[in-house]
Amino acid sequence: MKQHRNFLVWLGLLFLALLAIPTQTSQAADNTFKVGMEAGYPPFNWTQTDSSNGAVQIQGSSSYAGGYDVQMAKKVAQSLGKKLVVVKTSWDGLAPALTSGKIDAIIAGMSPTPERRRTIDFSDTYYKSQLVIIVRKNGKYADATKLSDFKGAKLTGQLNTYHYTALNQIKGVIKEPAMKDFPSMRVALESGTIDGYVSEKPEGISVTRANPNVKMLEFKGNNGFHTNPADTDLAIGLRKNDPNKAKINAALAKITPQERDQIMTKAVEQQPQSKSSGNWVIALLKQYGGMLASGTGITLLISMVGTIVGFIIGLLVGIVRTIPRSGSKARRGLLRVVDWLLSVYIEVFRGTPMIVQAAVVYYGAAQAFGWNMNRLAAALVIVSVNTGAYLAEIMRGGIIAVDAGQFEAAHALGMTHLQTMNKIILPQAIRNSLPAVTNEFVINIKDTSVLSVISVSELFFQGSTIAGQNFQFFHTYLIISAIYLILTFTITRILRAIEKHMAGPQNYNLMANQDQVSVPKNNPEV
């Protein structure tokens, strides 16, 4: 019991310590150039496991980012006299990360659209792109030469991009809902749920190189999309009034068009290819085992710490909410106010999706208070507080469910309310709530996947990254599923064993002789 409690205290302290760690990047803001990118959009940017071909280590990770954007970022950082830091950020998280100061620039194949210009500023162009459509090689639209050939085709594009709005130029097209990222669209195309998706040439070259079953369609002159330079040009996203803008533009101007083409050609050649020799499971594990292991570790860490801290929060809230409403008027009034606040907490966190909580807490705290949280710490806070809200009601129910006679017997012995709770009621309430805690742990293992919105590199995030590189979507996600299943299965078994252990032995040993005062071997837990 004592060891157990020390362990919990220790964990709590560790948790607080994590909270207190400010991001290293914000402290070292003066000599680093923090660049945000998805690291999952080859050939502009991708994730790889080593530093070959001039790749740069991703902040807070053992993986590296490579690609056209990384090479550009290096040149810009050099001209600013700063050290380049690559911050892996999901597409939708890029703009908030920039405005909240978590990154200094977006170099992620992003176009300077008027909508984006409303919130952020852009440098001059660093790459000029062209829209293409990716289709199946053996599909109905493989030989299309102009947009009107796509009448009746099911097409889509990435969410929040001009690729998707460009679909409006095709008469009679069936516009499928926009998708989150390129890996999803590639899966959709291969599985036949869509006939094609709008992309840009570099991505098209990459995907056709990696997957022989798809084809990139380019359109000549007026046969293709009418595009705005604001869209096809790729530029570096900057905060408004960034004093470095002129320097950055000067740096970009020094890179000639020929040099840009060279870098792009190299990037297309260098982007990670899947090694398809032998057994695919072994090949995949060999190539990406490290990423999968670290993703599994992070998922396990977040869900375990989140469940344990959430359990402590739930327990405390449950205890406070079951304090008897007696004593002076002031005391009762205070209890009522606290109770109301706690029920607001519970309702808010149970009533909103965790993905929204994550975005609000992580980006909101930075934007509103300039409070720059460590990504992992933010994830731990969110999962803990969320779990706490669920477990608070379970613990309260568990406390109420303990027979009133247990309270009375303890009070009759002279125990205080605190002693009664500690020694008698809570051990029973906790034991009764263990199955619910197990359940919450399993849910947390799966639900940490929504934390990809704040770019925590947990298992699902790593899986998407891998699938974005090797184009083996089904295989990768199959392995991810297997890992999730193994995790949840093992943890369920372990916690069930703990439950059994807490229930104590099925039988008791009779102490030798009825008349003999026998001293039991195991000390009482007091």
Place this chain on the structure above:
Amino acid sequence: MENEKIITVAHLEKTFGDHQVLKDINLEVNRGEVLSIIGASGSGKSTLLRCINLLEQPTSGDIKFHDQSILTSDFDMTDYRAKVGMVFQSFNLFNNLNVLQNCVIGQTTVLKRDPEAAKKVALEQLDKVGMSPYVNAKPAQLSGGQKQRVGIARAVSMNPEVLLFDEPTSALDPEMVDDVLDSMRALAHTGLTMILVTHEMAFARDISDHVVFMDQGVIAEEGSAQEIFTNPQKERTQTFLKRYLQGGMR
């Protein structure tokens, strides 16, 4: 040993909502005395016991422990409850603790006894009620009679000045009643002050120094065991006893 009053109840009233359960109860308990409270179900016996150890707050009147009122706001309730033990009809053993721990926990948390010393006391008391072989058992693994004997050992381990029993054998199968009554009889012989609510009339007659008959919230008649059981004065007492005696005394 002159009559030393341990508990004095004066003009005690208890009301639940607008239902008056106890009306003008007056009672004195002397050191070493066994007081039995008898009466029909619902007459207020449990409420009286629960008021005495403050599980219920009296509505008016006073209760004194030795010479001190227990109802003043600065009264040390914890200390008092440690000195006034209680044995419940439904046992209320702590389900999360084994037999030995049940008897140790009050000593260590309330009396701040050293765990080893507390264990020794607990084993002694468990032995007296014949439960020492079961120290490792959890309450759920015991029969009702065994549970109640542990309940007695738990209360006695606190070395109380007064022990309250609220129908300690009413929830038991008949064949287990005698074991519990034997334990209580042994306790009475040690000179412990006891207040006992029971329907075991023969037992009450044998061990009580004083008997109180309650009816509808008032003390209808009181006297020595002899007076109440062999020569009751009030008609209500006679009717009540007749009903129990018909069922046969154990």
